[in-house]
Amino acid sequence: MANMVAEEEKATIPEAVALEIYRNIYATRRFELRCIELYRQGRIRGYLHPYLGEEAVAAGACAALRPQDYIVSTHRGHGHCISKGADLRLMMAEITGKATGYCRGRGGSMHISSKQLNHLGANGIVGGGIPIAAGAAMGIKVRQGDQVVVAFFSDGASNNGVFAESLNMAGIYRLPVIFMLENNHYAVSTPIECATGCCDLAGRGPAYGVPGICVDGNDAVAVYRATLRAAERARRGEGPSLIEANTFRHGGHHVNDPGLYMDPKLLQEWKARDPVAIMQRIVADPVKIQAIEGRVEAELEAAVDFAAESPEPDVAAFLAEIPD
Amino acid sequence: MANMVAEEEKATIPEAVALEIYRNIYATRRFELRCIELYRQGRIRGYLHPYLGEEAVAAGACAALRPQDYIVSTHRGHGHCISKGADLRLMMAEITGKATGYCRGRGGSMHISSKQLNHLGANGIVGGGIPIAAGAAMGIKVRQGDQVVVAFFSDGASNNGVFAESLNMAGIYRLPVIFMLENNHYAVSTPIECATGCCDLAGRGPAYGVPGICVDGNDAVAVYRATLRAAERARRGEGPSLIEANTFRHGGHHVNDPGLYMDPKLLQEWKARDPVAIMQRIVADPVKIQAIEGRVEAELEAAVDFAAESPEPDVAAFLAEIPD
Amino acid sequence: MAEMMYREALRRALDEEMQRDPLVFLMGETIAERGGSYKVTEGLLQKYGARRVVDTPIAEASFTGMAVGAALVGCRPVVEILFVDFAMLVMDQIVNQAAKYEFISGGQGKVPMVLRTQGGAGNGLAAQHSQSLEALFYHIPGLKVVMPSTPADAYGLLKSAIRDDDPVVFIEHKLLYMTRGPVPAQEALVPLGKAEIKRPGRDATLITYSYMTLKCLEAAAVLEKEGIDVEVVDLRTLTPLDTQTLLASVRRTGRAIVVHEACKRGGVGGDIAALLMEEAYDDLDGPVLRIAGRNTPIPYNLTIEKACVPSVQEIVAGVRGMV
Amino acid sequence: MAEMMYREALRRALDEEMQRDPLVFLMGETIAERGGSYKVTEGLLQKYGARRVVDTPIAEASFTGMAVGAALVGCRPVVEILFVDFAMLVMDQIVNQAAKYEFISGGQGKVPMVLRTQGGAGNGLAAQHSQSLEALFYHIPGLKVVMPSTPADAYGLLKSAIRDDDPVVFIEHKLLYMTRGPVPAQEALVPLGKAEIKRPGRDATLITYSYMTLKCLEAAAVLEKEGIDVEVVDLRTLTPLDTQTLLASVRRTGRAIVVHEACKRGGVGGDIAALLMEEAYDDLDGPVLRIAGRNTPIPYNLTIEKACVPSVQEIVAGVRGMV
Numbered sequence A, B: 001m002a003n004m005v006a007e008e009e010k011a012t013i014p015e016a017v018a019l020e021i022y023r024n025i026y027a028t029r030r031f032e033l034r035c036i037e038l039y040r041q042g043r044i045r046g047y048l049h050p051y052l053g054e055e056a057v058a059a060g061a062c063a064a065l066r067p068q069d070y071i072v073s074t075h076r077g078h079g080h081c082i083s084k085g086a087d088l089r090l091m092m093a094e095i096t097g098k099a100t101g102y103c104r105g106r107g108g109s110m111h112i113s114s115k116q117l118n119h120l121g122a123n124g125i126v127g128g129g130i131p132i133a134a135g136a137a138m139g140i141k142v143r144q145g146d147q148v149v150v151a152f153f154s155d156g157a158s159n160n161g162v163f164a165e166s167l168n169m170a171g172i173y174r175l176p177v178i179f180m181l182e183n184n185h186y187a188v189s190t191p192i193e194c195a196t197g198c199c200d201l202a203g204r205g206p207a208y209g210v211p212g213i214c215v216d217g218n219d220a221v222a223v224y225r226a227t228l229r230a231a232e233r234a235r236r237g238e239g240p241s242l243i244e245a246n247t248f249r250h251g252g253h254h255v256n257d258p259g260l261y262m263d264p265k266l267l268q269e270w271k272a273r274d275p276v277a278i279m280q281r282i283v284a285d286p287v288k289i290q291a292i293e294g295r296v297e298a299e300l301e302a303a304v305d306f307a308a309e310s311p312e313p314d315v316a317a318f319l320a321e322i323p324d
Numbered sequence C, D: 001m002a003e004m005m006y007r008e009a010l011r012r013a014l015d016e017e018m019q020r021d022p023l024v025f026l027m028g029e030t031i032a033e034r035g036g037s038y039k040v041t042e043g044l045l046q047k048y049g050a051r052r053v054v055d056t057p058i059a060e061a062s063f064t065g066m067a068v069g070a071a072l073v074g075c076r077p078v079v080e081i082l083f084v085d086f087a088m089l090v091m092d093q094i095v096n097q098a099a100k101y102e103f104i105s106g107g108q109g110k111v112p113m114v115l116r117t118q119g120g121a122g123n124g125l126a127a128q129h130s131q132s133l134e135a136l137f138y139h140i141p142g143l144k145v146v147m148p149s150t151p152a153d154a155y156g157l158l159k160s161a162i163r164d165d166d167p168v169v170f171i172e173h174k175l176l177y178m179t180r181g182p183v184p185a186q187e188a189l190v191p192l193g194k195a196e197i198k199r200p201g202r203d204a205t206l207i208t209y210s211y212m213t214l215k216c217l218e219a220a221a222v223l224e225k226e227g228i229d230v231e232v233v234d235l236r237t238l239t240p241l242d243t244q245t246l247l248a249s250v251r252r253t254g255r256a257i258v259v260h261e262a263c264k265r266g267g268v269g270g271d272i273a274a275l276l277m278e279e280a281y282d283d284l285d286g287p288v289l290r291i292a293g294r295n296t297p298i299p300y301n302l303t304i305e306k307a308c309v310p311s312v313q314e315i316v317a318g319v320r321g322m323v
C-alpha cells in the first residue's frame, strides 16, 4: 500500500456529494444486514455475498459518475447497485426472488442489473464482467458517446486471464473504462499473498500500459476523487485507469461462511476504520446524518414489505416464455 | 530493448556448446528452406510456419538444457524440435504426413512432439502450451525431479490470458519453468505495438513476481547464458524466469504469406544480424563450420528421402484404432 | 442475380449492414489491415475506418466478452474467431454471458452480437483447426446457430444474424469460401429459422447443413441415375430449428438420414433423429439414420483426414440401404 | 458395507488413491485449507501436504492446462472446477489439449488426468451455477465422462477415473453430496463404461444418470403400485457408453425413455435415443422418448427453477403414456 493516496482525505468535497456518499454507504450497510436476517429466515436463497466493510468503494466510485455512465458489478454487488441509485424495493424483490424484482426473480443477488440505471449487471463468474465493461466502453467509442464505464471486481478476479487481456485491450483502444479493483485481500478463503507472487495489484496496470493507482478503499472520498480523475481522463479520450481500492470484508465470503480463516488482528484493524464511521466524520453534521439514516430505514422497511407482498413468478407464464 | 543483455556476447563458451548451437541453427535454417520447397511441391500440406531468422533462440535455449529437461513448443516449432535433438528423418516424415513420422502423420508441423526427447509438443492454439509447460514443471515438483521446462511462445501469445495466469501461478509455486518469449515483433501481421499498450514484455514478469530479462534473440550465446542462469535458478528451487528474446522473422507468418506488411527497413536490419552469421563468427573455425554444414546437408537429404519413401498411414488401420 | 463467391457474399453482407447501421462494427484478429485470414473483411477497414473495423490481440475470451458489453450498450458487434476450434477459448463469454444475459436480466437487456467463425476438415490443418463444434452451441439456450451452405444463404443469413437481437453463432466452412453461386442483385435477407429444400424428392430425405449440403446434392445426383429420388433439406439455421419443414418432408418421404460432418456421438444428428421419431414415428418406414463424422480428432494426413468425414459414396450407400 | 455420504465416498476415493500412488495430486480453488466448497477434499492437505493438495488462484484455464502438463510428465492430477458452469473457462484446455494429445502425438503420450466438477439445479443458485453441461464433453472424442449417482459409484468410479490413462471429466451433482448409501468396506473399483441396472423391470426402461437416477427410482416405485414394472438403467459413464446393457434392456422391455436434467435440445438423450432406434428399431414398440430439462437457463427463484427440470410426476406420466 506504499503509493496509497492520502489515508483519509479530509479536503472538502461538495456537501451534496458527501451526503450522497454517506447515504449510499449507510444504505448498503443496512441493506446487507437486513439481507442476512432474511437469509436466516429462508426468504433469500442461493448465494449471498455481503459487501459489509467495503461500502465506501462503491459509494465513492459511483458518486463520481453521472446517471448515463455505466457500471459492471460482481457476485458481491449490492453496494454497487445501491450506489448506482437502485430502488431498494426492486432490489429486495429481486433478491427474494419475486416477480416484481429488477430481473423478475430470474437473476437474484448474483445477477442483479438495471437497464434504467445503466447497471449492466452483477456476475456469477469471477472476472466475467471485466471484458463486458471494456466492451461497453468500446461500444461507447463506436457510438461516439461520452459515458464512462466502471468495472468493479476484486483481487481474486485480478488473477484471471481476462483481467490482463481486458486491461491490455483497453489500453490499446484507449477505452473509457475504469478498472476498480476492490482489493479486499481475500478470494473466498485464499489471501491475496497466496494467490500471487506480487501483491502490488495496481502495478499490473503499467505492465499493460494502463496507469494504476492505489487508494484507501475505506475512505469513500479518496475513492471518489480517484474515480473522478480517471473519469475525466477517460472523457478526454486518454483511456483507461486501474484503481486499486484497499478494503476488507467484515465477515466471511458469503452469508454461511463464518470466515474463521481471516486474520483476527487485521480484521479488527480494518473494522476500526469502518467506512460508515469514516464518512460520518467527513459529513460531520449529526442532524444531516440522522435525517439520512431515518430515510434509509424507512426505505428499507418499505423495500422489505414490498418484497414480502410481491408475488412469486408464475410458473405457467415462465414456461410459456421459453422460446422454441 | 533497453535492458537487453550484451548485444553479441563474445565471451568464450565451451566449444562443444558453440558447435552444438551452430549445428542446430544451421540445421534449422536448412530444414526450413527445404520444407518451403517441399510445400511448393505439394508434399507438405496445411500450415507451415517457418522459424527462419529466429533459429538462435531455440538453439541457444536448448543448449542450456539436459536431455531430461522438457520443452513445450508452438505452431512455429521446427527450430525447437531440431534443437532439442530431433531425428530429422522422423521430423520430415511427420511434416509430410507419413506413417513413420514422430506422430505417425496425425500431427504434422503444428503438432510435432517426441516423447523420447521430452519434447511435449508444438501447439496449434496460440498460448495453449504455456500452462502445459507450467504444469509439467508442477509435475516435476510433485515427482521431486530436478528437470526444468522451457515454454517457447511469442509476443502474440503474451497477450493471451493464459500467459498472465501461468506466470502468476509459476511464481506462487516456484515452478522450475522458463518462459521463453520469442519476441519476433509480429503476431501474423499485427505488430506488437498495435497489440499492447506496453511493449516491455519482459516487464510483465515482475508484475506477477517473476524476474524478467531481455536478451538479443539473434545471439544464441546470449540466449544460452540467460537460459542457463534461469535453469540453475529453477533447479535451486527459486522458481520461474521470464526471458524475452528479441528476434525477427525473415519472411511472412506462414509459407503462403509474403509478409508485405513487414517494415522493410527493420527487416533488413534484422537480416543484417542473421543468427547464422552471428554464430559463425563465434564459432570462427571455418573447418569446423564446414564439417557441420556437410553433415547437416547429408542428414537433411537422408531425411527428405526417408520421408519420400515412407508409407502413408493406412486408412483401415486408422479407422480400426478409433475407440468406441 | 450476381455470381459470387461465398466469401464475397459474406463481405457484401457485412458491407451493406455496416452501411445501413453505424452501430454495426467488427472485431477480430487481422481482420482490418489484412482483411481476415479468409479475406472476408477485405476492404472494410478502408471503407469504415479503424473505429469500426478493429484488429485485436490474441485474446479471444476478452474480445468476445467485449462484444457482449458493446451489444449491451446498443451496438451490434460482429466478432470473428478464426477457427471454431478457438471458440473453445470463449465458451464462458458465449455460454455464461451472451446466452444468459436476456434471461438473467429478466428481459431487460438483449445481446445482439454475431460471432462469426469457421469450421470443418479438408485442408490438412489437423486436430485443432478442423473441428465441427456446432453441437456445443446448439445445446445452449439463448443462442442461435447458423450454418449456411451457399453464397446466397451466407449473404442473406449474415444480414439477418446482424439484425437479430439475440447472440448468433454464425459458422462458416473453410471449404466453402471459394465456392461460387448466384446471389440476388437486390438486397435480400434470408430469415433465421427457415430450412430450405435444396432439392425436392419423394423417396427419402437427407437432412443436412453447411458443406455437407453439397455432398448430399452430389449423392442425390448419383441416386437419381439409379431412379432414387432424394429430397435434400438444408437446415441453414440449427437453432431455431425448422421442425415444421423437417416433419413435412419426412412425412412425405417416410425415410430420413441426417448427414453432418461433426462427430456422430453427441452431434446434432442424434437430436434431430430423436425429435423426428418422437413426432413422426408412425409416418416413418424405419429409423431416422445418421451419417456423420467418425468419433475421432481430425488427423493431419489428407488420406486419413478424408476418412473421418462422410463421403458422397457413404451417403449414396446409406440411402440405397434404406429405400 | 459402510454407510456414508456421497461426498465422503469421494473423499475416501481420493484419499485411497493418493495413498496408493504418490503421483496423484489435487489442484483447485480453496480445496486445501478450506477442504473444498463441498468438503470433498477436507483433511487431505493435512495428510498429504501442500505439494499434493494445491490451492490455486482463480485461473481455471491455466490450472487445468497445468494438469495436462503434469499428466504428460507422468503425474495423475485431479483438478477441481467448482461448478461445471466454470468449466466453460477451460474448454480450450480440455477440448483442444487434453482430449487431443494422445491422438496428435500419434499415441506417444497419454493424459491421465481427472477433472472433477459438479453440476445441476436445485439450490437457487441461478443460471451460472446450475447448468448440466455433460453433452459438451460427450461430443468430444478423447474424453471420458463419468456421472455417478450413488456413494458407492462415486467412490468406485472416481478410483477408476484416477487410474485411467485418458482424461476423464467427472461430474458430481450438488444435490447428491449429502445423500447417503452403502459403500463396500473393502476397496472396490467400479469400471468405467459399465452401466448398472439399478432396478430391474419388464415393462419399460428408464435410461438415466446422476441425480435423475434417484428421481427415476422414485417414479418406478410409484409405477410399481400401479402394476407397471420399470427397469432403471443408470449409465454411470456416458463415454464410453455401455450400449450393450442398454440394447439388452430395451430389447427386453420394448420401450424406453431417456431421462436427464440437461436441456433436451442437444442433450445426450437425443444421441442415445437415436442410437437405440438405429440398433433396435424392430424390437421397439414405439419411439424412444426423452424427458429432459427445459431449453432455458435456470432461474434463481426456486419455484420456477423446479419447473425447469424433470419431476417424478413427469417421469411417471411419461411411462404411463407409453405402456
Ligand SMILES: Cc1ncc(C[n+]2csc(CCOP(=O)(O)OP(=O)(O)O)c2C)c(N)n1
Pocket: A074, A075, A076, A124, A125, A126, A127, A153, A154, A155, A156, A157, A158, A184, A186, A187, A188, A253, D029, D058, D060, D082, D086, D089
Ligand atoms: C470463474 C469462477 N471461478 C470460481 C468461482 C467461485 N467463486 C465465487 S466468488 C469467489 C472468490 C472471488 O474472489 P474475489 O475476486 O477476490 O472477489 P470477492 O469475493 O473478494 O469480492 C470464487 C472463487 C466463480 N464464481 N467463478
Ligand SMILES: Cc1ncc(C[n+]2csc(CCOP(=O)(O)OP(=O)(O)O)c2C)c(N)n1
Pocket: B074, B075, B076, B124, B125, B126, B127, B153, B154, B155, B156, B157, B158, B184, B186, B187, B188, B253, C029, C058, C060, C082, C086, C089
Ligand atoms: C488461440 C488462437 N488464436 C488465433 C490463432 C491463429 N494464429 C496462428 S499463429 C498466430 C499468430 C501468433 O503470434 P505469436 O504468438 O506472436 O507467434 P509467432 O507467429 O510470431 O511465432 C495466430 C493469430 C491460433 N492458432 N490460436
Ligand SMILES: [Mg+2]
Pocket: A154, A155, A156, A182, A183, A184, A185, A186, A187, A188
Ligand atoms: Mg477479494
Ligand SMILES: [Mg+2]
Pocket: B154, B155, B156, B182, B183, B184, B185, B186, B187, B188
Ligand atoms: Mg510473434
